[in-house]
Amino acid sequence: xxxxxxxxxxxxxxxxxxxxxxxxxxxxxxxxxxxxxxxxxxxxxxxxxxxxxxxxxxxxxxxxxxxxxxxxxxxxxxxxxxxxxxxxxxxxxxxxxxxxxxxxxxxxxxxxxxxxxxxxxxxxxxxxxxxxxxxxxxxxxxxxxxxxxxxxxxxxxxxxxxxxxxxxxxxxxxxxxxxxxxxxxxxxxxxxxxxxxxxxxxxxxxxxxxxxxxxxxxxxxxxxxxxxxxxxxxxxxxxxxxxxxxxxxxxxxxxxxxxxxxxxxxxxxxxxxxxxxxxxxxxxxxxxxxxxxxxxxxxxxxxxxx
Amino acid sequence: xxxxxxxxxxxxxxxxxxxxxxxxxxxxxxxxxxxxxxxxxxxxxxxxxxxxxxxxxxxxxxxxxxxxxxxxxxxxxxxxxxxxxxxxxxxxxxxxxxxxxxxxxxxxxxxxxxxxxxxxxxxxxxxxxxxxxxxxxxxxxxxxxxxxxxxxxxxxxxxxxxxxxxxxxxxxxxxxxxxxxxxxxxxxxxxxxxxxxxxxxxxxxxxxxxxxxxxxxxxxxxxxxxxxxxxxxxxxxxxxxxxxxxxxxxxxxxxxxxxxxxxxxxxxxxxxxxxxxxx
Numbered sequence: 001x002x003x004x005x006x007x008x009x010x011x012x013x014x015x016x017x018x019x020x021x022x023x024x025x026x027x028x029x030x031x032x033x034x035x036x037x038x039x040x041x042x043x044x045x046x047x048x049x050x051x052x053x054x055x056x057x058x059x060x061x062x063x064x065x066x067x068x069x070x071x072x073x074x075x076x077x078x079x080x081x082x083x084x085x086x087x088x089x090x091x092x093x094x095x096x097x098x099x100x101x102x103x104x105x106x107x108x109x110x111x112x113x114x115x116x117x118x119x120x121x122x123x124x125x126x127x128x129x130x131x132x133x134x135x136x137x138x139x140x141x142x143x144x145x146x147x148x149x150x151x152x153x154x155x156x157x158x159x160x161x162x163x164x165x166x167x168x169x170x171x172x173x174x175x176x177x178x179x180x181x182x183x184x185x186x187x188x189x190x191x192x193x194x195x196x197x198x199x200x201x202x203x204x205x206x207x208x209x210x211x212x213x214x215x216x217x218x219x220x221x222x223x224x225x226x227x228x229x230x231x232x233x234x235x236x237x238x239x240x241x242x243x244x245x246x247x248x249x250x251x252x253x254x255x256x257x258x259x260x261x262x263x264x265x266x267x268x269x270x271x272x273x274x275x276x277x278x279x280x281x282x283x284x285x286x287x288x289x290x291x292x293x294x295x296x297x298x299x300x301x302x303x304x305x306x
Numbered sequence: 307x308x309x310x311x312x313x314x315x316x317x318x319x320x321x322x323x324x325x326x327x328x329x330x331x332x333x334x335x336x337x338x339x340x341x342x343x344x345x346x347x348x349x350x351x352x353x354x355x356x357x358x359x360x361x362x363x364x365x366x367x368x369x370x371x372x373x374x375x376x377x378x379x380x381x382x383x384x385x386x387x388x389x390x391x392x393x394x395x396x397x398x399x400x401x402x403x404x405x406x407x408x409x410x411x412x413x414x415x416x417x418x419x420x421x422x423x424x425x426x427x428x429x430x431x432x433x434x435x436x437x438x439x440x441x442x443x444x445x446x447x448x449x450x451x452x453x454x455x456x457x458x459x460x461x462x463x464x465x466x467x468x469x470x471x472x473x474x475x476x477x478x479x480x481x482x483x484x485x486x487x488x489x490x491x492x493x494x495x496x497x498x499x500x501x502x503x504x505x506x507x508x509x510x511x512x513x514x515x516x517x518x519x520x521x522x523x524x525x526x527x528x529x530x531x532x533x534x535x536x537x538x539x540x541x542x543x544x545x546x547x548x549x550x551x552x553x554x555x556x557x558x559x560x561x562x563x564x565x566x567x568x569x570x571x572x573x574x575x576x577x578x579x580x581x582x583x584x585x
Contacts, residue, residue: 018401025457032434
């Protein structure tokens with residue numbers, strides 16, 4: 001009885017590959033990046049420890065901070081558009097899809113999810129084509145309904161470009177909130193719905209009063225996934241506007257800023273230390289967002305067990 | 307009577323909303339595929355018309371297929387995606403099994419450690435990953451991409467699969483133990499076949515971002531021999547910017563494989579989600 005159980009080797013064997021690969025390529029590099037952000041080159045091009053000086057440069061030195069705050073502000077707007085358009089549209093589509101006796105539900109579900117599986121290269125290219133003032137389909141279609149005067153080269157105008165890209169991204173990813181909310185709605189037990197119907201709560205008010213409170217945890221998860229995804233975005237901007245995030249940096253977000261800083265562009269050389277500093281700043285922004293969600297929001301969400 | 311009319315109206319409204327969004331969702335794909343099969347003149351003159359006897363032309367596809375590289379890119383993508391998918395599913399299932407099956411010290415902590423990667427994107431470690439790959443001489447190899455994607459896919463795989471493995475009957479596993487099966491046999495012969503639907507869900511969620519990723523191929527493997535199809539078509543667009551037939555054909559070809567896999571798995575996907583792991 002008192003004898004210790006023999007070391008169970010199979011547990012170690014089962015865990016080892018996942019833990020090793022994950023630690024070596026995810027956790028160690030992440031700390032490597034955080035560590036690298038504390039160093040910089042001195043006048044003689046040797047690497048010296050500079051503490052938080054890189055962060056002070058990034059936030060305070062106008063050569064860096066203008067670009068950084070611009071990228072951060074754009075990124076916030078990118079996120080706001082997703083929260084205001086993508087998630088409500090996703091919830092609406094899921095609510096309609098989950099209504100009983102709806103025909104062709106599987107077809108709609110599959111079709112609406114298709115943009116999500118396309119690569120950013122395709123998405124960026126096709127929307128540039130559609131919105132192009134020269135070849136574009138959009139001007140022609142607006143012309144057909146007599147609204148040609150509304151057309152503008154949306155991707156080329158500083159004031160519209162970022163919002164246009166955010167809406168393209170919404171178009172692409174609306175399938176994800178739709179699927180997750182759809183799954184959550186399907187998992188609401190029939191008894192709850194039947195009880196509501198007995199009490200005369202149907203249709204729209206049933207959705208607001210019965211279903212919405214029950215799917216709030218899923219909406220929370222979607223919001224945090226959207227947040228992480230948006231603050232990590234890069235590809236769509238890169239393929240449609242290039243690493244310079246034109247016009248005039250109006251679509252620059254943290255991902256493109258990191259790429260430009262780390263690898264350099266045109267005549268500027270890449271700077272791994274400042275690149276690591278930006279990556280660390282992104283890490284802390286995401287960490288703050290995730291912690292805010294976990295401690296301030298998730299603990300207040302009431303969960304129902306059926 | 308009025309109840310019935312009311313519900314008919316609602317059903318029409320529901321279909322109207324769904325059909326409009328379906329049209330919005332599929333329209334761009336339609337534009338690419340339709341125009342890839344038309345002659346150059348027809349693309350510019352009437353981009354919305356269907357390919358017909360007057361303007362049908364496959365010159366775009368022949369241009370793309372004449373480029374030997376394109377096939378190579380395709381193969382690279384396939385190798386990277388399949389190899390990473392295999393590693394993610396195997397390693398992820400093994401880790402999920404030991405986390406859900408055995409009680410040992412640090413179990414919960416290890417679970418949290420592995421789940422951390424769902425929230426923190428691997429891209430933020432790019433600077434250090436590149437230095438590591440340079441140091442180990444893996445830059446411009448497909449191995450580098452497979453390693454990175456395996457690490458990227460593992461957290462979600464472990465999370466979803468361990469939820470599912472908890473539902474596998476204890477009695478079944480214990481019966482196996484009484485019959486003298488080793489823990490390895492129990493895992494590979496009893497548990498793995500039972501969690502196949504969950505594996506399909508994980509496969510879809512893992513495969514799509516890998517096939518479509520532009521960031522790591524651009525940084526870790528941009529050489530001619532290791533380009534993936536996503537990076538290849540991005541470069542292709544740059545080079546052939548005036549050859550619309552070729553670009554549209556290349557994009558249509560790049561859509562096909564992931565679309566086919568999605569259609570195969572989509573039934574499993576919704577079953578996997580509703581079964582409870584991602585709620």
